[in-house]
Amino acid sequence: MSLDSLSSSALLIAFFVYLVAFIIFVLAILGKKWSRDLSAETAARHVKKWGWAGYVIAAIGFVCQVVYFISRWIEAGHIPTSNLFEFLTFFGMMVILAFLVVYLIYRTPVFGIFAMPVGFIIIAYASVFPSEIQPLVPSLKSYWLNIHVTTAALGEAFFAVGFAAGLMYLIRMVNFQGTSKTDRRERRGVEFSLFTIVALVSFIVLIFAFNSAGYSAKFQIETTVKGEVTVEESNYVLPPIVSPSTSTLVQMDTFLGMKEPLFEAPAWMKGASAGRKLNTVIWSAIVGFLAYGLLRLIARKPLGAALSPLVQGVDPEDLDEISYRGIAIGYPIFTLGGLIFAMIWAQEAWGRFWGWDPKEVWALITWLFYAVLLHFRLSRGWVGKRSAWLAVIGFLVVMFTLIGVNLIIAGLHSYAGV
Structure with missing residues (x-):
C-alpha cells in the first residue's frame, strides 16, 4: 500500500x-x-x-x-x-x-x-x-x-x-420557557450558536453532493495592471449565484433551470477568487437557513x-x-x-x-x-x-x-x- x-x-x-x-x-x-x-x-x-x-x-x-x-x-x-x-x-x-x-x-x-x-x-x-x-x-x-x-x-x-x-x-x-427579555435574548444567542453549527454541517453536505454530481462552472477574468493584461480563471464547484466582477462565463452546468449567474460580485471585490468566496458565503447562508428550519419543524x-x-x-x-x-x-x-x-x-x-x-x-x-x-x-x-x-x-x-x-x-x- x-x-x-x-x-x-x-x-x-x-x-x-x-x-x-x-x-x-x-x-x-x-x-x-x-x-x-x-x-x-x-x-x-x-x-x-x-x-x-x-x-x-x-x-x-x-x-x-x-x-x-x-x-x-x-x-x-x-x-x-x-x-x-x-x-x-x-x-x-x-x-x-x-x-x-x-x-x-x-x-x-x-x-x-x-x-x-x-x-x-x-x-x-x-x-x-x-x-x-x-x-x-x-x-x-x-x-x-x-x-x-x-x-x-x-x-x-x-x-x-x-x-x-x-x-x-x-x-x-x-x-x-421564560418570557422575560433576558430569557428571550439568551434563547436567541443559543439558537444562533446552534444555527452556525447546522449551517456548517449543511454546507459540508452540499459540497459533497455537488462534487459527487460533478458540477462545475468556469469564468475568465481579465485584469490590467500598468498596461499589462493578465487572464485568470475561476472555477466553481457550486452553482454560481454570483459571478466574479468583470468576468466572462466560459462554461456552466445548468442547475434548477439557472443557466447563468443571477448577479455579478461588486466591483470592489478584486481577485479571481473573490466572486467564488462570496458565492460560498451565500450558499452557506441558504442551506443553513433551510436545514435549521427543517430541524425546527421536526423538533417542533x-x-x-x-x-x-x-x-x-x-x-x-x-x-x-x-x-x-x-x-x-x-x-x-x-x-x-x-x-x-x-x-x-x-x-x-x-x-x-x-x-x-x-x-x-x-x-x-x-x-x-x-x-x-x-x-x-x-x-x-x-x-x-x-x-x-x-x-x-x-x-x-x-x-x-x-x-x-x-x-x-x-x-x-x-x-x-x-
Whole structure:
C-alpha cells in the first residue's frame, strides 16, 4: 500500500470511528433515559460503562488519525499543515486530543455528545478543500512551520473544548420557557450558536453532493495592471449565484433551470477568487437557513430546548469548570504558537515582526478576547452564564480567524485558502 492510500484510508477510518464513538456517547445518555425502571445505581453504571466504551473508541480513532498524519508527513516531506485541508484535519485531531485529556479529568459522558462533533465536523469540513499534496511556497520552508502551526492549533483545540462545555452550560441553564427579555435574548444567542453549527454541517453536505454530481462552472477574468493584461480563471464547484466582477462565463452546468449567474460580485471585490468566496458565503447562508428550519419543524421547538433534556442531569458547576479549564490550558499555548512564534517566523520570512496582515490582526483579536475572558473571570468573578457566553463567542472568533479570513479577506496567509 502506498503512503498516499495509507494516509487517505487512515483519515477516513478515523472519521468513521469518531462517528461511532459519538453514537456510543449518545447511547450512554439516552439509554439511561429510555430505561426509566433502572435504579439510580444501575443507571450510573450504564452511563459509566458506555462512556468509557465511547472514550476507548475515540482514542482508537485518534490513533488512526495519527497514522494518517505521520504517513502524509513522510510522503510530503514536510509537516502536513501547509494548506486548509491539512491544517483543518490537524486541528480536528488536536480537538479530539484535547477532549481525550479533559475527559480523563472530569469523566462526563454527555460531554462527548458536544465535544466529539466539534472535532469530526472540522475534519469533514477539511475535505471541502483540495487535498492534493502541494510544494511549500518559499515563506513556508522553515522549521517554524512545525512549531508555530502545531502550538497554535493545540491552543485553539482547547478553546474548542471550552466552547463545547460553555454551550452545554448555556443549554443546561438558559430558561427556554421564560418570557422575560433576558430569557428571550439568551434563547436567541443559543439558537444562533446552534444555527452556525447546522449551517456548517449543511454546507459540508452540499459540497459533497455537488462534487459527487460533478458540477462545475468556469469564468475568465481579465485584469490590467500598468498596461499589462493578465487572464485568470475561476472555477466553481457550486452553482454560481454570483459571478466574479468583470468576468466572462466560459462554461456552466445548468442547475434548477439557472443557466447563468443571477448577479455579478461588486466591483470592489478584486481577485479571481473573490466572486467564488462570496458565492460560498451565500450558499452557506441558504442551506443553513433551510436545514435549521427543517430541524425546527421536526423538533417542533427551538433546538436548544430540544437538546436541553440531555444535559439536565449534569452539574452546571462541572460544565463551568470544564469550560474555564479548557480555555486556561489553551491560552498560554496559543500565546506561544499564535503570537510569539508567529512573530519570530514573520521576522525571518518577511523581515518584520508585525505587518497588519488580516490573519495577524485576527489572531491578535482572538488573543485579546480570551485575555479579557480570563481577566473578567479571575478579577471580576464572571462565572456561569457570563463566562459561558464569552467561551462560545470566543470560539466563533477562532473559527472566523481560521476559515473566514481565508475565504473572505485576502492577505499574506491566502496561500492556505481554497
